[in-house]
Amino acid sequence: MPGLLYYLLEVTTVQTDWPVFVLTLEGDEERRQPLLDQLKEMGLQWRLIFGVDGRKGLPAEYEAMIDREAAHVKLKRPMTDSEFACALSHRRIYNIITDEELAGAVVLEDDAILTPDFPDFIRAGHHLTDTLALLYHYSGRALPWQRQNVGRWVMHRPTRRASGCTGYTLSLIMARELLRATTPVSCVSDWPVDLYHSRAWLVAPRIVHHAPPGQGPSHLEGERAAAEMLLQRGKKNPARFFKVNYYRGLLRRRLARRVES
Template sequence: MEFPPIYILSLEGAQRFAPLAEALEARGLAYEVIWGIDGRAQLPQEHEHRVDRAGAEARMGRPMTDGEFACALSHRKIYERIAAGAAPSAIVLEDDADPSLPFFDLGPALTDPPCGLLLFDHKNTYVKVRDRLILPGGVRAYRVALPPFLATGYMVSREVAAHLAFRNGPVVQPSDWPDAILQFDSYACDPRVVTQRGRSVGNSSLEAGRRKHQHKRRKSLRRLLYASYWRRWMTKRLARKLA
């Protein structure tokens, strides 16, 4: 079966990717495991120059945890690999990804990417319903109107990977998803063809880090004074929420 290159993002010692690897191997699909940056205890000092903590807090309304920075940098590590390769697209799966049968039907259609970014899993997703792709396996994909949550699984073109790796500035938000994706043809699958295996918000290591440091988004009525708030408000009301 012809598929784009598949990269699995995991942490050394985590041993979480075995079920995903078995599912891929059962269909004869090759993959490469990329060891991410471990920021669960602390972001390694050598990566500090690649993040903007003050900018992240200003943008997010709360401090980002070291685990969130490390996760975002780990995805960038894969983007660098994709940008340096020859394949026009690649698939990225986090180690707790659980691909469904439609995912395997969809893969061969992605070797020549139909868009710049295709999200297999997503949450809090607002889309433009009149701008859609019809994909194999009864899957439709709609252009995202606002960056959603989750980076469990996605296809990214080499060109978009190069931008996200080298031209998106220091990290100021989690891996799911930078605002830069709105510059490209970014779509979200409906239904989702990848889900998170055995994970809920309550047992996510990133969520545990936010709770440990009591990192909650601060809301202020001052946000009502900014045009960006009302642009987002209007975009949500003109879009449809998928998930």
């Protein structure tokens, strides 16, 4: 009985509302205003979350929270200070969700562009996933039969990494998983976990958009482009041919189709 009582108390402390978090930086009022105007027009409330500013280098206080060597191994190039700052900023959101015992949250970067369908999707409760739902994504691929219809949208389970974290929703369980995966930070913000095995979803058509690369405000593109030039093409380990998971992954990739954006 005491254990059951503790469980009930723990459940009742979890908030059922999913707040809309707008991830931004101090001093970026002009950059985030178009998004805030959209949210206001849609009748949606938001909460500003101030991230880590890496535009002038990563502040020394965050060095203990990252692993530059591990990031270099994963990316096969140096991870930039701006990329670390971005990943740390999203990690801050995972921390807030877990610390405040929120059931989940809708996360928007401050340069997100919402489609007119965004409030319909949210008010219908389609964002209340058990894991992670990418409202914005590109280069996403999925198996045609691993999908579910939600209203006039389709949720696809990605077979590989889908780029972009401009807009997504995540549950408390997923926030905890992402927090573990980013302790320490050794990967870019999109994404430190395997989206297929984490049972994430790609929403199609997308209800959040982003300016094309090179257009609109960006704190990452310049440094990232320079870092990509240092990409190291290493030899792949032949031992992978003796692992069942390699062939499972290969089959998934061959059967996957691009997700409609």
